Amino acid sequence: xxxxxxxxxxxxxxxxxxxxxxxxxxxxxxxxxxxxxxxxxxxxxxxxxxxxxxxxxxxxxxxxxxxxxxxxxxxxxxxxxxxxxxxxxxxxxxxxxxxxxxxxxxxxxxxxxxxxxxxxxxxxxxxxxxxxxxxxxxxxxxxxxxxxxxxxxxxxxxxxxxxxxxxxxxxxxxxxxxxxxxxxxxxxxxxxxxxxxxxxxxxxxxxxxxxxxxxxxxxxxxxxxxxxxxxxxxxxxxxxxxxxxxxxxxxxxxxxxxxxxxxxxxxxxxxxxxxxxxxxxxxxxxxxxxxxxxxxxxxxxxxxxxxxxxxxxxxxxxxxxxxxxxxxxxxxxxxxxxxxxxxxxxxxxxxxxxxxxxxxxxxxxxxxxxxxxxxxxxxxxxxxxxxxxxxxxxxxxxxxxxxxxxxxxxxxxxx
Amino acid sequence: xxxxxxxxxxxxxxxxxxxxxxxxxxxxxxxxxxxxxxxxxxxxxxxxxxxxxxxxxxxxxxxxxxxxxxxxxxxxxxxxxxxxxxxxxxxxxxxxxxx
Numbered sequence: 222x223x224x225x226x227x228x229x230x231x232x233x234x235x236x237x238x239x240x241x242x243x244x245x246x247x248x249x250x251x252x253x254x255x256x257x258x259x260x261x262x263x264x265x266x267x268x269x270x271x272x273x274x275x276x277x278x279x280x281x282x283x284x285x286x287x288x289x290x291x292x293x294x295x296x297x298x299x300x301x302x303x304x305x306x307x308x309x310x311x312x313x314x315x316x317x318x319x320x321x322x323x324x325x326x327x328x329x330x331x332x333x334x335x336x337x338x339x340x341x342x343x344x345x346x347x348x349x350x351x352x353x354x355x356x357x358x359x360x361x362x363x364x365x366x367x368x369x370x371x372x373x374x375x376x377x378x379x380x381x382x383x384x385x386x387x388x389x390x391x392x393x394x395x396x397x398x399x400x401x402x403x404x405x406x407x408x409x410x411x412x413x414x415x416x417x418x419x420x421x422x423x424x425x426x427x428x429x430x431x432x433x434x435x436x437x438x439x440x441x442x443x444x445x446x447x448x449x450x451x452x453x454x455x456x457x458x459x460x461x462x463x464x465x466x467x468x469x470x471x472x473x474x475x476x477x478x479x480x481x482x483x484x485x486x487x488x489x490x491x492x493x494x495x496x497x498x499x500x501x502x503x504x505x506x507x508x509x510x511x512x513x514x515x516x517x518x519x520x521x522x523x524x525x526x527x528x529x530x531x532x533x534x535x536x537x538x539x540x541x542x543x544x545x546x547x548x549x550x551x552x553x554x555x556x557x558x559x560x561x562x563x564x565x566x567x568x569x570x571x572x573x574x575x576x577x578x579x580x581x582x583x584x585x586x587x588x589x590x591x592x593x594x595x596x597x598x599x600x601x602x603x604x605x606x607x608x609x610x611x612x613x614x615x616x617x618x619x620x621x622x623x624x625x626x627x628x629x630x631x632x633x634x635x636x
Numbered sequence: 637x638x639x640x641x642x643x644x645x646x647x648x649x650x651x652x653x654x655x656x657x658x659x660x661x662x663x664x665x666x667x668x669x670x671x672x673x674x675x676x677x678x679x680x681x682x683x684x685x686x687x688x689x690x691x692x693x694x695x696x697x698x699x700x701x702x703x704x705x706x707x708x709x710x711x712x713x714x715x716x717x718x719x720x721x722x723x724x725x726x727x728x729x730x731x732x733x734x735x
Contacts, residue, residue, distance in 0.1 A: 462684035473680035475657065476709070521638075521655040522709050524686045529637050531651045564680055621676040 224328050243409060244416035249423050252449035253281045255603055256441055258428050258464065259457040260284025262293040262404070263581060263588065265411035265422075266596020267454055267603070269327075272418035274597075275604035280420045281450075282412075283443060285427035289408030292458045295526075295558035296589040297481050297503065297515040299494055301338045301399035303358045303365050308614040308626050309567060310361040315611055316594025317398060323593060329410030331402045332508070336493050338399030339373065341543075343388040343499040350630055351394045358396075368393045377493060379546050386542065388500050401494060401505050401513075407592055431467045431578065438468075438578040452577045454603050456595075459524065459559025461582035470574050472582065473620050474561045477518040478528035479586050480536075482555040484547070486510030495543065502539035511553060514540060518560060518586060528557045560586050565625040570599055570612040579603050580617070641717050642695045643703050656692035658682050659704045660724070686710060690724055 222228060222241055232240055255271060257264045260282045271277040284290075300320055302313035324331050342348045351367065358365035373393050374382045382390045412422055423445070430442030431453065440449035455464045459476040487510050496503035504514045516536035519528040533555065541548045563569065563583035568591070570581045581599045584591060594611070601609040608616065614626055638650035664670055664678055683689075689709045694702045706716040706724060716725045 460686070462682070463686050466685075471677070471681040471683065473676075473682060475682055475684050476686075521707070521712075522657075522684060522689055522691065523712065524710050525712055529650055531637060620680040621672045623672075 243413040244422050246424065247421045249281060249283075249426065249443070249445055249448050250421065252440070253421070254279040254450070255452045255454065256280070256448060256450040257282045258441065258453065258455045259291075260288045260408075260412070260422060260424065261291050261456070261458065262289060262408045262411065262592035263458075263584075263595045263599070264454075264456045265289075265408055265415055266593050267456060267581070267599045268420045268422075268596075269411045269415040269418070270596050270600035271604060272415055272420050275600055277600075277604055278419035280415075281448065282415065282420060282422045283426045283428055283441070283448075284422070284424045285444075287424055288412050288422065289405055292558040292560065292588060293404055293408045293592075295479075295481065295556055296404055297505065297513045298401040298404045298589060299338065299399070299496075299503065299505065300333070300402055300590040301396050302363055302590070303338070303340070303354060303394060303396045303399070304628055305354050305357050305630055306626055306628060307361060309628050310358065310363055312594055312598070312611050312615070313591055314361065314363050315597065316591045319593035319597060320402060321398075323407070323410065327410035327414045329406060329413060331406040331410055333400065333402045335398050335400040336505075337376070337395055337397045338494040338496065339368070339377065339393045339395050341373075341390050341495065341497040341500070342392045342394075343390060343497065345391075347499055348392050351392065354630065355394050364396055364398050366395050366397075368395050377491070377495060379490060379544055380495065381543055381545055388542070390543075399494065401507075404589060407589075411596070428464065428467075431464070431575075433468065433575050433578070436574075437576040452579070452603055454579045454581065454599060456581040456599065458582065458584065458588065459561050461561045461580065465573075465580065468573065468575050468578055472569070472580070472617070473564050474569075474583055475522050476524055476559050477521070477562055478523045478525065478557040479515070479518045479560045480528040480532055480555065480557040481513070481515040482533065482552050483507070483511040483513050484550045485553050487512070487550070490546075491544075497539065497543060500539040500542055502536045502543065504540060504544070512547065512550065518562065519557075524559055526557050526559055560584070560588075562586070564620070566628045567626040568595070568615050569617050570595065570602060570608070571616040571618070572602070572606070572608075573617060577606070638712060638714065640693065640705065640714065642698060642701075643717060643719050644699045644701055645695060648695070648698060652695060652697040653693050654696045656694055656702065658684075659690040659692045688715065
């Protein structure tokens with residue numbers, strides 16, 4: 222069913238009690254052309270683009286929990302593409318462009334709000350790095366500009382731009398096309414679009430083993446039995462190393478908790494996204510009125526989806542330093558996702574030592590903004606058994622060749 | 637907040653420490669004869685287990701000494717603490733904390 226003003230009116234007449242399910246819940250078949258392990262945004266986008274762009278429709282998405290219940294539902298929904306290096310800039314910009322047309326393409330409102338993303342600078346080094354990154358962005362055709370403290374103050378009046386604080390705001394980069402989107406809607410929209418094209422979305426189905434013969438993948442063992450597959454794409458974020466161990470190799474990845482929290486809802490007061498690497502917090506305000514607040518990872522490896530309190534204390538301190546007006550705000554909910562951090566803070570979207578087994582991982586703290594672009598290039602990689610030009614640099618081999626894509630400056634903290 | 641027992645200073649709060657990642661990764665002595673793949677394996681590849689994990693910690697805001705911790709990455713329970721150069725404790729039959 223196509224969503225439209227007419228379908229809305231028709232369903233209003235029947236008190237919204239007869240909307241059809243947005244996707245089926247089929248029993249798994251015995252075999253598929255492609256199995257995608259992981260029903261988060263990236264996995265569902267991969268399945269969608271496999272079906273929509275490459276004509277590969279005999280596809281299953283296996284999700285151990287519920288759709289978008291991992292990092293897709295746990296991030297702070299920030300979208301931007303102002304990365305330093307060409308390889309990253311091209312990939313994230315492609316993703317941002319897909320986001321800009323996604324509600325229309327999926328016939329599903331992902332509530333993209335391009336309200337502008339500010340990255341603050343608090344010292345001379347920050348300013349130099351920022352100016353360099355803005356210039357690099359502009360050479361890559363990405364909208365990016367440097368703001369003075371006066372212009373920042375005009376845009377974000379509640380931000381403390383006093384020169385007398387310990388870490389004064391000296392400037393900021395602004396990407397006006399950056400912003401936020403409704404993270405659940407991104408997963409649901411891709412799920413609905415993939416399902417409509419014949420993809421089987423199977424929830425509560427955990428992969429427990431990867432079967433291979435003579436170095437070629439044959440299928441996956443799951444909590445709902447063995448399922449055969451010609452190709453398997455694994456996109457499971459924090460559990461990437463666990464799945465790699467099933468296939469017999471290791472990844473350059475450590476899994477860490479990344480915590481976030483939201484405040485009680487308040488009236489609209491914060492209309493952009495503000496991120497600070499040096500004082501270390503990022504904050505936006507949701508349509509419900511909650512401040513959505515994030516910062517850095519906990520320092521130790523974990524699969525627990527919760528972290529330690531000092532990390533929260535630090536980011537609350539940073540929030541109040543930047544926005545004194547928030548000092549008496551109560552926090553409502555607090556959670557963590559398990560992020561797969563890579564040594565160069567760049568993703569791995571790659572073939573693996575096992576033939577017809579592909580991994581998409583290592584997005585660390587910043588995968589949400591890349592969801593459509595990641596699915597786009599991963600679908601290409603699986604369909605053609607070769608990377609797309611946009612992800613050719615993001616192979617597992619780069620850790621052997623040394624051709625790392627070091628994005629710690631643009632990626633390590635601020636998401 | 638983890639409560640970590642430094643082998644020299646006793647129980648202190650997590651915020652005094654930093655985690656140094658996976659333990660028992662030995663630098664190859666004959667690095668000049670390693671292949672690129674072997675070097676990459678030493679430099680970048682990690683076990684990153686779900687469950688029992690042996691890692692290095694440093695008491696950064698205390699005695700500044702390094703030591704090893706065996707910790708469960710799902711429950712965060714610290715299973716053992718032992719000094720650099722000491723052998724890790726054998727796998728216990730059941731969980732529980734030991735020194």
